[in-house]
Amino acid sequence: MTRPPQPEPSTVVAATAMFVEVLVVGIGFLTGLGILAAAIAGPDDSRRLAPAAGTPLAAGAALAFAYALGILIDRAADTALTRPRRRLRARSFSTSAAYAQARLELAESPALVARADYARSRLRICRGWVLNSILLTLATDLALARYSVEHCALLVATVTVLGVLAAVGFYLSWHTITTTGYRKLALQTAPAAQPVPSQPPAPVPQSS
Template sequence: MFVEVLVIGIGALAGVFGCIAAIAGYDNMHKIATVLSSTSASGVALSAAYALGIVFDRAADHLLTSPRRRLRQRYFSTNSAYDEARRAILDFPHLVAMSDYARSRMRICRGWLLDCLLLVLASSLLIWRFPIHDRWSLFIAVIVLGGLCAAGFYLCWRSITATGYKKLAQQASHAAAAVPSQGGNVTA
C-alpha cells in the first residue's frame, strides 16, 4: 500500500505545487527555484507526497462510495455476504494475492481520478499566471486532455472494481464447493 499511496501522492503534490506556483506568480517562483531544487526540498516533497497520497486516496474512496456500492450489489446482496466471500478465499493464497493486486490497481485509478482534476486546475492557473504564448490553445488542450485522463481513470476504476467483485463472487462459490463438508455421514 505504501507504493500506491506514493504514486497517488506524487500527482497530488504536483497539483498542489502547481496551484501554489500560480498564486505566487512567475517572478516569485523564479527567485526560489534554486531552493526548491535542493536535496532537502526533495526529501520534504517525498514526505508531503506520501501524506497527500493518503488524503487523496481517502477522498477518492469517499467520492466513489455510491458507485462502488452499486457495483458491489450486483454480486453481493449485503455487506455480510461480501465479507463472507472475502473470508472464503483466505485459504487460497494465490486468490488473495490476485485480489490484492486488483485492489492496488483500483486504488491508483481512483486516486488519479482526483489527481487529474487537481492537475487540470493547477495547469489552467499556471497558463493564466505565467508568461506563455498561445494561452487559449494550451488552456483548451489542458482541459480536454485532463478531462480525457480523468474519464479514463474513472472507467478503469469502474472496470477493475466490477471485475473484482465478479471474480470474488465466483471464487468464493468455488472455494465453498472445494471445502469438504464438516460432520458428514460416517459409515462403518
C-alpha cells in the same frame, strides 16, 4: 497425491507495493499543488523560490509530504466513490454480510489473495488519479493564464480536454476493475452445486 501448499505472499512485498501505490498518488497530487502554488505566486516569486525548492532537504520533505498526501487522497477518493462502489457490489452480493463472508473464504487461498491484491493495487492508483487529474488540469490552466505564454487559449483548451479525458479514463478503469473484482470474488467463493440424489430405478412391470 496431495498438492503441496502454495506459498503465502510476503508481507514485505505487500507493504512495499502499498507504499509505492500511495507514493504514486501522493506525488501526482503534490505536483498539482506545486503548479497551483507557482500560478498563485506568479513568475517573479516563483523564480526567487526555485533555488530553495531544489535542495536535498526540500526534496526529502517533499517525498515525505507526498506519501502523507497519498494516504489522504486515497481515503478521499474512496469516500467520494462510496455510492458507485456499493451499487457495483450489490450486483454480485445481495448483502454486506455475504460480501464479508466471501472475503473470509478468499483469505484461505493465498493464490487468489495475491491476484486480488494486484487488482486492488491498480484500483487504488486509478481512483486516486481521478482526483489528481482534476487538480492537475485546474492548476495547469491557472498557471497558463497567469504566465505569459504564446497561444494561451489553445494550450488551456488542450490541457482541459486532456485532463477531462484522463479523469474519465481513470474513473472508467476503476469502474471496470471494481466490477470485475466483485464478480470474480462471487464466482470464486460460490458454494459448489449440490449433487442431485439418485432416484431408485422404477420397477419393471410384470407381464401377465
